[in-house]
Amino acid sequence: MRVWRSVSVPVAAVLLALIIGAIILVVSGASPVDAYAALVKGSFGGTRELSRTLEKTTPLIFSGLAVAFAFKAGLFNIGAQGQLLFGAITAAWLGFALTGLPAVIHAPLALLGGCLAGGLYGAIPGALKTYTGAHEVITTIMLNYVAINLTDFLADGPLKDTSPGNIVARTPAILSTASLPDLGPVPVGFVIALLMALLAWWLLWHTTIGYEIRTVGLNPSAANYAGMKVAFTVTLTMALSGLLAGLGGAIETLGVVGRYQPGFNVGLGFDGITIALLGKTHPFGVIPAALLVGAMRAGSSQMQFSADVAAEIIDVILAVLLFFVTADMVVRWILRMREAEEEQVVLSTGWGQ
Amino acid sequence: MEVAVEQPGRINQYVRRYWLWLIVGAVIVVVIGYGYTVNPRTTRAVLSATLRQSTPLVLGALCGLWGERAGVINIGIEGQMLMAAFTGFLVNVYTSNLLLAVGAAALTGALLGLLLAFMSVTLKMDQIIGGTVINILAFGLTGYFYQQGLTTAGKLQPIALGPLADIPLLGEVLFQNPPITYLTLLLVALSHYVLYYTRWGLRTRAVGEHPRAADTVGINVYQVRYINVIAGGALAGLAGAFLTLEAVGSFERMMTNGRGFLALAIMIFGKWTPLGAWAAALFIGLTYALNTQFQFLGWNVPPQFVGLLPYLSTIIVLAGLVGRARPPAADGVPYEKE
Numbered sequence: 001m002r003v004w005r006s007v008s009v010p011v012a013a014v015l016l017a018l019i020i021g022a023i024i025l026v027v028s029g030a031s032p033v034d035a036y037a038a039l040v041k042g043s044f045g046g047t048r049e050l051s052r053t054l055e056k057t058t059p060l061i062f063s064g065l066a067v068a069f070a071f072k073a074g075l076f077n078i079g080a081q082g083q084l085l086f087g088a089i090t091a092a093w094l095g096f097a098l099t100g101l102p103a104v105i106h107a108p109l110a111l112l113g114g115c116l117a118g119g120l121y122g123a124i125p126g127a128l129k130t131y132t133g134a135h136e137v138i139t140t141i142m143l144n145y146v147a148i149n150l151t152d153f154l155a156d157g158p159l160k161d162t163s164p165g166n167i168v169a170r171t172p173a174i175l176s177t178a179s180l181p182d183l184g185p186v187p188v189g190f191v192i193a194l195l196m197a198l199l200a201w202w203l204l205w206h207t208t209i210g211y212e213i214r215t216v217g218l219n220p221s222a223a224n225y226a227g228m229k230v231a232f233t234v235t236l237t238m239a240l241s242g243l244l245a246g247l248g249g250a251i252e253t254l255g256v257v258g259r260y261q262p263g264f265n266v267g268l269g270f271d272g273i274t275i276a277l278l279g280k281t282h283p284f285g286v287i288p289a290a291l292l293v294g295a296m297r298a299g300s301s302q303m304q305f306s307a308d309v310a311a312e313i314i315d316v317i318l319a320v321l322l323f324f325v326t327a328d329m330v331v332r333w334i335l336r337m338r339e340a341e342e343e344q345v346v347l348s349t350g351w352g353q
Numbered sequence: 354m355e356v357a358v359e360q361p362g363r364i365n366q367y368v369r370r371y372w373l374w375l376i377v378g379a380v381i382v383v384v385i386g387y388g389y390t391v392n393p394r395t396t397r398a399v400l401s402a403t404l405r406q407s408t409p410l411v412l413g414a415l416c417g418l419w420g421e422r423a424g425v426i427n428i429g430i431e432g433q434m435l436m437a438a439f440t441g442f443l444v445n446v447y448t449s450n451l452l453l454a455v456g457a458a459a460l461t462g463a464l465l466g467l468l469l470a471f472m473s474v475t476l477k478m479d480q481i482i483g484g485t486v487i488n489i490l491a492f493g494l495t496g497y498f499y500q501q502g503l504t505t506a507g508k509l510q511p512i513a514l515g516p517l518a519d520i521p522l523l524g525e526v527l528f529q530n531p532p533i534t535y536l537t538l539l540l541v542a543l544s545h546y547v548l549y550y551t552r553w554g555l556r557t558r559a560v561g562e563h564p565r566a567a568d569t570v571g572i573n574v575y576q577v578r579y580i581n582v583i584a585g586g587a588l589a590g591l592a593g594a595f596l597t598l599e600a601v602g603s604f605e606r607m608m609t610n611g612r613g614f615l616a617l618a619i620m621i622f623g624k625w626t627p628l629g630a631w632a633a634a635l636f637i638g639l640t641y642a643l644n645t646q647f648q649f650l651g652w653n654v655p656p657q658f659v660g661l662l663p664y665l666s667t668i669i670v671l672a673g674l675v676g677r678a679r680p681p682a683a684d685g686v687p688y689e690k691e
Binding site: 024028076078128132134135137138139141142143144145146149150152153156157270273274277310311312313314315316317318319320322323326327329330 | 428472476478479481482483485486487488489490492493494495496497498499611614615617618621655657658660661664665667668671672673
């Protein structure tokens, strides 16, 4: 009963979003049955499809974790996209520029580099918030655009693939020593993602720093009064959040794409918000939420191909999903459920904090 | 015996209050004058481009401002612009009636404003998430319904305002513009007037600062918030109309390219005032204008560096100035009736 109570709203929200998606499909003259069947077939229809779903899920777990982690300190990280891009391009650079390293050192080093790049990029809005008062919602969005332009410049300039015949903006392919090992149908990156969810949970609920992060999130004044360094905690939280996003980007480069190529992972940051809220901003909740969104993303190409439905319908469904997850009083009203006694997720309260 | 207190004159008072702005204004006039004597063509092009680029930004900023002055944060401006740009474009394609298309765009923005008001006022949802819903929704819907190869009959053309248009530089920049640009200048002035000199503006500010007090004296807090957010949505819709019906004449996926988010930052930069937002929008518009001029002058600046200029300057400006800017006290806080 207790489990049902905590998952009933997200599950109902998913169903409602799919129903509204179906209505839009009908209105635009497509068959929702065909579309959803193709979606399921394209995401869970076989080993290859399943493997692709896990592949798509991996960066989503990271961006979901990044957003959820920042929420715990009352911070809204809309910049997972930019942090992820920096993680991805740094990993690519380390992946092709360092030569002569054995695989056991090279791949972890490239991953670490991606982490740090994302972490540093995430620390910027944290520091700006604590020391200048510029709100992280605005600065992270601006930094996304800065990141897109800077990584485009790097991939088209200093780090460009100069091999003959290449005219597009992309880095050279990473060396085989830097690529993540292939261990059957489950991608290594997915396993790392699960481990990071565990680590995030442990950090938040079993360490002093985690306690401070959550206290700052619930009541910054109280945290300050209790002698916690709020400014430092805010910056650190944003850095750790960026680190998670950066790792996601690095894994995408080293495990899936094999190089950095602009535009291969647009929109992951916004998906991260939906995933974090669908998973009730808990690291373990993020995993099934990311799996759901990952399956939709993986199956959308099959849907486009066999049911002739544009992949953007997924974004519409996800927007509606975000609405129902957040407006849980609508869902509770539909389910005729009483207000839950569990702790309410505390989110943003305005600009002037 | 009465002590004679020296009363400073009215002009003196203004000088004391706005000395910084007067100096900035004087510097700008000198720079423009110098530029015009040295290179009239470039100066004219930069100023025109600044005004053009600032138009959707200031409209978006006014949208954010009307919401936030009533206590509702609107981070969905980007989505409102994009969706409005799309419907405006579609109406233009199928009816070839530009006036109808502009109306449809404004209506689309207003409807999304209604959705935002419903989420934040009635459902008391987290307002930043409410705006994010609108952004993702607009991105998805425009992408889903977009078809390649649609062409339009035309776009809004510049109207020269008689003899005013013949004034050197000033006339060329200010009085030979298409209608939405003129309308925007009027709307800035109108917003300033309504916000500070009318009953509605007073009510709006009261609701944004202290909704409980406003409620006590009989102001309908929910109604004020609904109307402001919907009206703001129409302004964002007009910004969308500017993009597809006045500036470009066609629609592309994600064509707003962060302008809605920039508008939000511009509103903060302008300290939640219409005139401040206008000045801030002109400044960010200038960074866009330089973008095209660098390419024009053949300077060897990578396009990506120029492309990130508006966003980077916004961050720097916010980091440097916002510490002293104060948002409306009840901004972002849902109001619970007793």
